[in-house]
Amino acid sequence: MATKRTLMRPDILEDGASRPVVNGIQPSVVYASETPDALDAQYEGRVQGYTYAREGHPNAALLARAIARMEGMEEGLTLGSGMAAVTAVLMGLCRAGDHVLGGDQLYGRSLRLMNEDLPRLGIATSLADPTDAAAFAAALRPETRLVLIEVVSNPTLRVADIDGIAALCREKGVTLVVDNTFTTPTAIRPVDHGADIVIHSVTKLLAGHSDVTLGWVAAKDPAQRKAIYDFAVTTGMTPSPFDCWLAERGLMTFGLRFARTQETAERLAAHLAGQAGVIRVLYPTRADHPDRARAQGLLKGQGCNMVSFEIEGGRAAANAFTKGAEALAFAPTLGDVGTTLSHPASSSHRALSPEGRAKLGISEGFFRVSVGLEEPDALLAAFDAGLAAARDAAA
Structure with missing residues (x-):
């Protein structure tokens, strides 16, 4: 049905013989009815x-x-x-x-x-x-x-x-x-x-x-x-x-993004686990993850794009890490095309007491990573730079 014209808006775009491949944006706040x-x-x-x-x-x-x-x-x-x-x-x-x-x-x-x-x-x-x-x-x-x-x-x-x-x-x-x-x-x-x-x-x-x-x-x-x-x-x-x-x-592009970031996340988790100054690495497909068996069944062997890890040295080392890993965005979000670092103690879980965070296993050296679409070798190098800076701060 053709769009009804009004006195104030006489020129309304009509459908033509072809149709758009991409859906349009419909910003209208109100919609008019006939009766x-x-x-x-x-x-x-x-x-x-x-x-x-x-x-x-x-x-x-x-x-x-x-x-x-x-x-x-x-x-x-x-x-x-x-x-x-x-x-x-x-x-x-x-x-x-x-x-x-x-x-x-x-x-x-x-x-x-x-x-x-x-x-x-x-x-x-x-x-x-x-x-x-x-x-x-x-x-x-x-x-x-x-x-x-x-x-x-x-x-x-x-x-x-x-x-x-x-x-x-x-x-x-x-x-x-x-x-x-x-x-x-x-x-x-x-x-x-x-x-x-x-x-x-x-x-x-x-x-x-x-x-x-x-x-x-x-x-x-x-x-x-x-x-x-x-x-x-x-x-x-x-x-x-x-x-x-x-x-x-x-x-x-979600399916493509999910597959690529998940693949890189698994590689990053393995890489971090072998680095000096890293206390622990959490990723659902790792053999040392406390819920690996359940993850294998529920997630069909997938680990998703999130990796968490903890470093030695507390807040000073955490500050040094984010500065040293300057190629990575330190931002309290996840799921972006670029890798982001989150420090729960100063962001998502800052409202909890230190004791409350400790009960959950969240220390001042704990980071959550949302892995993005960067070239994997470049991403690992960025983490290596951050860890080197953290080790220097903790020395």
């Missing part, structure tokens, strides 16, 4: 359409469907950030008096939401070790409404017992929410392992270029899906059409 009856039909789901961008727009819908196909979900919802997705789930589904149980190594802001914001609103929370389903069983309460875990923890790369926790949630009638940002649908599809809701920070690997901020969430249950949507719309978690368009572009 009140037509608007009713739209809101009641009898016809497809858009009304106001906060309630949905074409670029968000295109991206949501693309990720849903990757995750094996019926449909999804694109939101303004990964934390918007986490918040929409927790706040959309929980009420005062409920209890939420989370993994004890969630992303730092997810931990803050659990530890500070939800209790303030009357929602009780607690944390348990996601690698131990028995620990989760012991932490469940009669009022537990929801369990939130990540498949691979941030930043120590522990692998959750998702199958055991999913079985426990089914038995108790508790909703299982899985953040699949680190692992992505290429390594694991949580819905195939019993997850009820899946979350992504699209900002990271899926978009892949550090130029968008987006989140995504999908729920199997239609009632939960609506509750999450209603909360997100009411609180204005609207994603930018431009960011959605960029993320859709990023998905086109």
Whole structure:
């Protein structure tokens, strides 16, 4: 149907005999309907359409469907950030008096939401070790409404017992929410392992270029899906059409990027393990990883693109390392085309006490690496330069 012209906007681009290969950006905040009856039909789901961008727009819908196909979900919802997705789930589904149980190594802001914001609103929370389903069983309460875990923890790369926790949630009638940002649908599809809701920070690997901020969430249950949507719309978690368009572009190369960065990450982990001054290296496919057997089964032998390691010398050595590895970006993000270094003690987990970080195995010499697309030999040389500087500082 041709676009209806208006007095203020008489020149609207019409479809021609050909069609664009790339989807366009639709920045419109509002959409015009023909009649009140037509608007009713739209809101009641009898016809497809858009009304106001906060309630949905074409670029968000295109991206949501693309990720849903990757995750094996019926449909999804694109939101303004990964934390918007986490918040929409927790706040959309929980009420005062409920209890939420989370993994004890969630992303730092997810931990803050659990530890500070939800209790303030009357929602009780607690944390348990996601690698131990028995620990989760012991932490469940009669009022537990929801369990939130990540498949691979941030930043120590522990692998959750998702199958055991999913079985426990089914038995108790508790909703299982899985953040699949680190692992992505290429390594694991949580819905195939019993997850009820899946979350992504699209900002990271899926978009892949550090130029968008987006989140995504999908729920199997239609009632939960609506509750999450209603909360997100009411609180204005609207994603930018431009960011959605960029993320859709990023998905086109995701498979290639994931394969290349994973290959380099495994090589980097092996290289770091042989260097003086390195206390330990964490990578899921390594023989010395504490959850290697589970990783082999869940991730089908894949290790993904994240590597964590710890160096001697504390904060002084850490400062020297980031300066010495000047070819690498020291930035609290992951999933970029370029390799980034993160220092959890000063970024994602800075809100924890030193004792709290130590309990998780996060020291002042602990780094998390998101491996990018650089030529591998050049990347290893950059790490060698940083380690040499750290050794000098620790001497």
